[in-house]
Amino acid sequence: MKVAVIVFPGSNCEHDAEFVVREVLGQEAELVWHKDTSLHGADVVLLPGGFAHGDYLRTGAIARFSPVMREVERFARAGAPVIGICNGFQVLLEAGLLPGAMLRNRSLKYQCEQVHVKVEATDTPFTLACSPGQVIRIPIAHGEGNYYAEPDVVDDLERKRQVVFRYCAADGSVSDASNPNGSVHNIAGICSEGRNVVGLMPHPERACELALGSADGLVLFESVLRAVAESSRVAR
């Protein structure tokens, strides 16, 4: 499996993602500069966290017009697996590859903490190795992760089971007390209608080794590794 990790000016989680793919999974990862117009034959695209273009104007608003995003859009529309983590999720929202937008956290604070997240859908390339309802413990680190969409859009997301991750308590119960930022319906991550594009605010790539306090995030990377292996077997 080859993962293209897109690097915008201001990205800061690209090496964490690259490390997980290369050193933990033993797969191929390539950093792709945002001005590049090719994805270098990657099987998976990962938009990492950070502060692309300083978060000026709105998070992700300027990054979405980077030259590489045309290729990412083409890749996504072809059904290939794309994941946006934190700022990468915000870029996917601005690019219209996922519905909704981010507001400032209701606390108005930048929040950096471990959270529990429930896996609500296991039929995406990034969650197929999870068990339904599995609770994983991974960190968040954001000031604008308060997911918002119009009520009819949220209803649509729920009906089509596009809510992939929801903030919850350690026992998996979902309530306002386990909502760190005010996101509507405790939404931590969603997928596209085609299910191949996934965005989430928490950072699975920062929780892939026990030395870092949790290895719960690794299952997302193992999932996409299996998804890519299965799709290449079908193609053969």
Place this chain on the structure above:
Amino acid sequence: MRARVYVTLKPSVFDPQGTTVADALHTLGYASVKDVRQGKFFELDIDAASVGDVRRIAQEVADKLLSNPVIESYRIDVESGVQGQAGEGSR
């Protein structure tokens, strides 16, 4: 010519920054300030032949980049005074 674009959160969208500013004003004794909505303001200096063109370009960039239609709406004012004239002219 100059176009001014005012971008604000839609009325249906919660504005935690505006609420915090309103709380601060209440602390300062301004009980009469019932609500605050915070927004963004852009001044665009546009080289175009007519007021209509300036407005069209301002609208295009507001749709494309300056605002996010999911959470924001905008209003545009075009300053139609003679180019190069000093002063704001608003009283």
